[in-house]
Amino acid sequence: MEEWVGGLWHKYITRKANPEFDEARVTFDEVSKSVGMVFRALGGDVVKRVEAATGREYLTRKTFLQKISGDNQLVSLAWQDHESLRLPESLAVFPTTELNYDLYIWLSVLAANHSGKFTHWAKDNQQLVVEVLESFPSLHSRYNRLAQSFVELRADLSGMSEEEAQMERLIRQSILTPGSVSDFPVVNFAPKAVYLWLYPSASSDEVLQAQFDESSLEEQEKxxxxxxxxxxxxxxxxxxxxxxxxxxxxxxxxxxxxxxxxxxxxxxxxxxxxxxxxxxxxxxxxxxxxxxxxxxxxxQKSAQIKVDLDLPSASEDDIPLGDGIKLPEWDYRKQVLLEDHCLLQPMLPRDSKPAKLPVKLQKTAKTIQAQFEQLQSVRYWLKAQPQGEELDLAAWLDFHVESKTSATAEKGLFQSFRGNHRDLSCLLLADLSMSTDSHLDDDNRVIDVVKDSLLLFGEALQAVGDNFAMYGFSSVKRSNVRFTMLKNFKEKYNDDVRGRIQAIKPGFYTRMGAAIRQATKVIAEQNTSEKLLLILTDGKPNDIDHYEGRFGIEDTHQAICEAKRLGIKPFCITIDVDAQDYLPYLFGSDGFTQILRPAQLPMRLPQLYHQLTSQNS
Known part of the structure; x- marks a missing residue:
């Protein structure tokens, strides 16, 4: 009985203490696509992710009811850093959903026009609002509506000390008349959250810059x-x-x-x-x-514990080939290519033995091989030739009409029947990171689907006779980028290659830029007119050092641009559900495809190759 009464009391007092309008709440998930489009359309960094910001404790004076309820009042505010824009998980600041939705849009507009760095939080936000309203006059009515409603909902000044009341009055003036306040007092508690403004990023270095008035803390502050x-x-x-x-x-x-x-x-x-x-x-x-x-x-040093992902012992690890290859890496912060920054180690799967194609894939392989053999035997008419087996009626008609109006030199009036010639090379680069060890169902892991895909891909390209190679990659920091050779361009696709594919195991992390650079070097050496680099992955670039978030994305983007400048066509096949967040920036809108059902990958991979290369036939 006591628990039941206590539960009722808790719900009642918490609801009374909560200043938000739950019935008008708008969540980030409902507006994520809209705010993302607004942010990027108005000049926001295309690489930045637009994500929800988790709630944080915000040191402000609590009302009497909040003290009774014990409400910590976690506050979710808008901020950004060099990697992402963080908007509140939900907004229930206003009594109507329309105003809460408009607030999301307003914050995304502010963020698109701000770097994320502040010299003076209140002054900078005022100036930012002024600049945005000058650049986009149509936003005046939306902002005025938000500002007026927001100020009306602010706390009553009568219960505040003189200093805090003065601060609150200046905050309200700053909101209603941006740019009009240039001096703010110092107070013991932060005013209520200003949801119409952006906040500094929640990094610890900024948090620790808050100033104290006690001289005894100076040394600790340093x-x-x-x-x-x-x-x-x-x-x-x-x-x-x-x-x-x-x-x-x-x-x-x-x-x-x-x-x-x-x-x-x-x-x-x-x-x-x-x-x-x-x-x-x-x-x-x-x-x-x-x-x-x-x-x-x-x-004490002796009490410290280091936790890291250990590499397997030399006797259990894959077989290294040579001393490794030094490769550059792009540092987007400095906008410079760091020479010899990564060490890539070519390797062979240790436990590989010659093996036949698994029985479960043989029927599918025959179907795919038949489709690719048809591609090999395609024949076509070559138009407007000076000589050939038949008259080109379209070319003859054009010549006849032109000759009636003016003197016209005779052009090619014949067509010739030619056989298909596929002058192309393809390198398939497969992501073998630890995430491929995850299960799709009770019987299959991602790595099993990758193996089946590589095997069927090899069977298909063997049937058509195209020049191709297959490699896998994973990494543990920049000094250990593992580049697994499954088939090089000089090898025939045989049981040795099938055995290597069946022996691959999930690796470590995904330092994609270095792997793409090495793959680019390999395929650039092929003497064919068309070069296709296929990248098969299940996630975004990452590693356990600094190669995370935007750093990995920018390095990979730079590696792809380098490949394109050499006349190589990169194309990505991914099973990552979040691929739309970053792959359009890396490969372009038509440079990747997303497989929503990973189990379909073994069949889809050869089909995609067929589509990508049939235009070159």
Whole structure:
């Protein structure tokens, strides 16, 4: 009975304490496509992902009901960094769905016209609003409607201290008349969230830049900022716990720095490691949802534990071929190609033995081979020739009409029946990362589907007689990009190749740029007029060092551009459900295809090759 009554009370008091309008709530999923289109159409970075921002604690004064209910009031605000634009998971700020929807659109417009960096949060947002309204006058009515409604919903000034009331009045003036306020007071609590503005990114380095008025904290602050420079994560919740000697347990807020995302936490930098694994630590931080900082004594080196993905022993690993190949990598931040930045290691599957085509694929292989044999035997008429087996009636008619009106030299009036000539080379590059170890159903993994696809692809191209090669790739950091040779251009497709394909295993990560560069070198050496680079993958570029997010996307994009400049046609086949978020930027709208049912990949791969190359026949 007590639990039942307690549950009712909790629901009641939480609902009363919640200032949002749940009946008018609009979720990010409902508007994700619209805001993405607006963001990119108005100049937003095409590479940036548009995603939902998780709720964060926001240090502001709570109402009496919020204190009773214990409501932490997690706030989801709009911010962006160099990799993504983050918009609230849902908006229920206004009492109507129309206004909440308009707020999503407004935030995407602001983000499209802002870099994400702030020198003074309040002043910069005012200036941004002014610039956007000047550039897009049609948005005046939408903004005025949002601003007026938002100000009307702000808290009553009567319950605030004079300093806080002054801050609130200036915030309201900034919203209603952007650019009119140039000076803001310092207060102990942040004002209520300003949903009409963008916030600085939630990276810990920005959070730690909040200014304090206690001189005793100066040395600690230097250490915080020094530590923050090492952490470039832009998606984490950061906390700072108050020191016991801080005045009244309050933080002094200055808008020229930023509002705190959270309550205080003590700084815990741990011990400094200056070894070559610093980039790995940064990626580990990227995987955390929340970063908590607290002061603590330095930990002994002997107590530290490193966790990493170990490579198999030399006796169990694939067989390396040579000492490796040094390759460049594109650093989009510096806009420079870093020479000899990656080491690619060609390898052969260790346990491969000559093998026949599996029985389960033999019937399908015969069907595909028959289709490709027809492609090989295609014959066609070559028009407008000076001599040939038959008269070209269209060419003769054109010549006859022209000769009646003016003196016309005789052109080719015949047509000749020619056999098909396929002057092309194809290299199939397969992603063998650890994600291919995932199961599609009880009997099949992604890697099993990849093997079947490679086998049927080989059977098909053997039937048509095209020049082709097959490689796989995965990686563990830039110093270990694994490039598995399944068939090179000089080899015949035989049982040795089939055995290598059946021996491949899921690898590690997906450093796609280096693999594409090496594949480009290999196929560029072929003396054919057409060169096709097929890339088979189940996810976006990634690795456990800095090669994540935008860095991997930009490097891969650069590698693809390099291949195109050499006359190579890259084309991607993916089973990644999120492929539409990044593949149009990498390959263009017509440079990839998405297989929604991975089990269909073995049949679809040869069919796609048929479609891509039949125009060259």
């Amino acid at each position: 250490e915080q900022q020094k530590s923050a420079k090492k952490t470039k994560n832009s998606r984490k919740e950061a906390e700072r716990v108050e020191s016991p000697d801080e005045r009244n347990g309050m933080m002094i807020f200055r808008l020229e720095s930023m509002f705190s995302w959270s309550e205080f936490s003590k700084l815990d930098r741990g011990s400094d490691d200056s070894d070559e694994d610093d980039e790995d630590y940064e990626r580990t931080i990227d995987d955390l949802d929340k970063i908590t900082l607290a002061q603590q004594q330095e930990q």
